[in-house]
Amino acid sequence: MLSRVADNLYWFSRYLRRVENTARLLGACSQLRLDLPRQVTFDLMPILRTLSVDALFVQQHGSEAQYSQSQIMAFSVLSLENPSSLRSSFHNARSVLRSIRDVMPQAIWDTVNDMHQLLEGQGAQMLERGREGDLFARIVDDGLKLSGLLNANVSRDIGFQFLRLGASLEQADMTSRIIDAGASGLIRARHGDELEKAYRSLQWAAVLSSLAGMQMFRRHMRRQVSAEAALSFLLQDNDFPRSVYFCLSRLLSVVPRLPHAPAVERQAHRVVGLVRNADPVWQAANNPALLMDEIQLHVAALDQAIAEGYFRQ
Template sequence: MLSRVADNLYWFGRYVQRAENTARLINVHANLLLDLPRNVTVGWAPLLEITGADAAFRAAGGQATEDNVVRFTLMDERNSGSIFSSLNYAREIARVSRDCLPREAWERLNDLYLFVQERGERSVTRARRQDFLQGVINGAMTTVGVLTSNMSRDVGFQFLRMGTNLEQADMTTRILDVRSSRLFQADASLTPFDNIQWMSVLKSLTAYQMYRRHVRARVNGPGVLRFLLQDRQFPRSVSFALATIGSTMPFLPPSRKVERAIERTKALIADANIGSLLSQPDGLALFMDEIQVGLGQLDDAIAESYFRS
């Protein structure tokens, strides 16, 4: 397979996963604001920090109001991580890589892109937002389902899996970083509502039901962190995502650089003392930064080993 095609499939998986996760995040953040008392003000700025769009938003020169942040995260082409931008990039990749992707996947993705293009601007308001975001989630999951069901498990599929899971690991750590540590420390008035926010962390990743099933305990910080970082069975946990990336390696040309990057990050997470991290003022934030660095190094190793001449 040409490195250009492999690169396209890798990023196709990342962009589709990014669109789905961003839609979930906006939906759950709106519900979190409804769950908290009226006198507790979280605002919409944390959403920009989680998605890494805060610098682009400041450059665009707007106030972090609900409408501005939601529009920037949903539809703004100046935001490379917006739902519309992510689907636009994925659609362009699918257009030039049709020979590698099932025709049905192209059709589902194109339907989703046209749905977002047609209804996105009208869905910024609260009245229409939830149905629109659910449509994005359903469309992204349908696209992934078609790929999983209809695509041969060849080299191209392995690169697609690699991109999808690296994007999921990245989003999980971003949500944990902002919601579980920096957001709490930024506003002391949120301390009495820690459990509500930990529940929001789980719901942002559609993990609440599985957490209650496997952990069998009330929602609390250490339990949520262990589940989303170290659980090896839940598909949105960081450990599961890294293990899935590792499982693609036997199907690809050997790369010790990629294997070492995977093992380093897995070991970092497996050896973490969650209780100790939470007891230190900046312990969790610094640890999440370490994981983010590890994921960035893994992305660089993949690019250098397979995509760059």
């Protein structure tokens, strides 16, 4: 397979996962905001910080006192100047797909075009009318449909392995970023509020829900939602397919099926070791965002090793 085609398959899979996870996170936050009492401040800014686009947003909208939550939502969904927005990620996925249409089922292109028409034709109207929940639900459904089509209709050749590689890496990265957003404080209760602990639990429940993990959390952890329990489940669970450890382990299972690239395997083992050896109780009591930042740096280094090992020879 040409390295250009492999690179495009890898990034197409990454962009699809990025779109789905961003829609899940924004949808869960939108629902959480509706459920909170008025005395609690809800802030979407941590989402922009975890995606490293907060400085760009402030540059466009002014200081913190001048922006609104609706502006953050529009920036996260529709802004083409935001490289992490739903619209930007989807434009990138669609552009990549054009160059690999000959190796992908026609149904993939049809579904991607349906998503394109939804975002371009109705996205702004749905946000303005308070129907963002419907928009996010539709994007998530189409993302799951695409995942199903890829798994059911694509031959298990080397191209499929690059699709798996991209999906595993992106899901590990997005799970760490969603945890980071929750740990950074989407909810700000007044200091001393007797329900402050309950609000924190509600915030972590929203993180679990954004990753479709609440039911599996209850089934396997059999505990009330807390920071340490949620961190343990989303970081280290062996069976939940969106946990960071599960995704990185799946990536390691793909690497032997690809051309030999020792640097990729070494870097993958480094980040797996970091996640496996983390102490969720200690992290929850201190600052989980620092660990998430370290994981994201290791994931970025792994992406660099993949690019050098497979696409830039």
